Amino acid sequence: MSGSSAAETTVAERMHGPLMRRAAFASLGVSIALVMLKAVAYLLTNSVSMLASLADSALDLFSSTLNLFAIRSSLTPADEEHRFGHGKAEPLAGLAQGAFIAGSATFLIIQSVNRFIVPEPLDHPVTGVLVMIVSIVATLGLITYQRYVVSKTGSIAVSADRMHYASDLLTNIGVVAAIVLTKWSGWKLADPVIALLIAGILIASAWSVFVQSYNQLMDRELPDTDRDRIKAIVMHHPEVRNLHDLRTRAAGVHTFIQFHIELDPAISITRAHEISDTVERSVCEAFPNSEVIIHQDPAGLERPGGLARS
Numbered sequence: 001m002s003g004s005s006a007a008e009t010t011v012a013e014r015m016h017g018p019l020m021r022r023a024a025f026a027s028l029g030v031s032i033a034l035v036m037l038k039a040v041a042y043l044l045t046n047s048v049s050m051l052a053s054l055a056d057s058a059l060d061l062f063s064s065t066l067n068l069f070a071i072r073s074s075l076t077p078a079d080e081e082h083r084f085g086h087g088k089a090e091p092l093a094g095l096a097q098g099a100f101i102a103g104s105a106t107f108l109i110i111q112s113v114n115r116f117i118v119p120e121p122l123d124h125p126v127t128g129v130l131v132m133i134v135s136i137v138a139t140l141g142l143i144t145y146q147r148y149v150v151s152k153t154g155s156i157a158v159s160a161d162r163m164h165y166a167s168d169l170l171t172n173i174g175v176v177a178a179i180v181l182t183k184w185s186g187w188k189l190a191d192p193v194i195a196l197l198i199a200g201i202l203i204a205s206a207w208s209v210f211v212q213s214y215n216q217l218m219d220r221e222l223p224d225t226d227r228d229r230i231k232a233i234v235m236h237h238p239e240v241r242n243l244h245d246l247r248t249r250a251a252g253v254h255t256f257i258q259f260h261i262e263l264d265p266a267i268s269i270t271r272a273h274e275i276s277d278t279v280e281r282s283v284c285e286a287f288p289n290s291e292v293i294i295h296q297d298p299a300g301l302e303r304p305g306g307l308a309r310s
Contacts, residue, residue: 020158025068026146048115049198051108059164094212098206101206142165146158153289167202237275239263239267263275
């Protein structure tokens with residue numbers, strides 16, 4: 001049996017941890033600033049689409065705070081009570097975020113319908129537009145940084161947060177359009193219509209986060225493209241005759257990969273271990289921050305049937 005060393009995992013965590021923490025603090029700082037700006041703007045403009053954007057940013061503040069704790073927990077090294085680490089703190093946070101985003105969308109739908117029934121005028125439109133321009137610039141900067149962090153770490157928490165802010169970007173643009181259309185074109189229903197569109201974006205975002213988090217919590221297999229890549233890497237070794245019982249799952253930034261390889265029955269245990277170590281290194285190079293467990297079988301040994309798919 002072969003497995004990746006704890007030292008390798010610790011090195012990966014030292015590399016990814018600071019990036020993920022900085023992303024979490026950046027998200028928290030931006031969300032606090034945007035909530036304060038949009039709260040003032042809503043009080044001045046009385047725009048329901050501004051309220052929608054404020055609610056979205058308030059949820060981002062909650063989500064960013066939750067992510068900060070989730071990332072801190074997920075990066076905690078494995079211990080005697082949590083042998084597989086704490087990576088599932090991230091998808092748990094994702095489920096909570098999805099639930100709150102869906103609740104916010106429901107609230108916005110109710111407010112928008114009320115505004116259809118009882119239209120209200122907008123005040124201080126220029127102030128509202130200026131606030132949203134500041135929001136758009138800040139959100140673009142944060143999304144760019146978060147995309148970089150996700151590309152380096154694969155963090156589900158940072159990725160979920162990035163999705164929220166991507167929807168915020170559309171929200172902010174929508175609010176500008178609502179104010180302009182309502183105040184300068186005379187279309188009074190533009191404000192609630194765009195607020196409803198924002199609610200739809202929030203619901204789509206909530207579903208995406210929920211599915212991704214649920215799949216990790218239920219130990220769903222990696223995508224077939226990743227599994228095929230693992231098989232190709234393993235079978236590339238000239239002394240590996242076959243591969244079976246491939247099992248994969250993800251938890252936060254960590255990936256767990258297990259499989260059996262079939263080797264020449266005549267080789268020594270030492271040689272079998274050397275082959276496994278070589279295969280393991282190749283898989284870990286392709287899937288950084290992964291834990292690989294390999295079982296060696298003599299080729300031709302009859303295997304009992306099972307549920308695991310190769």
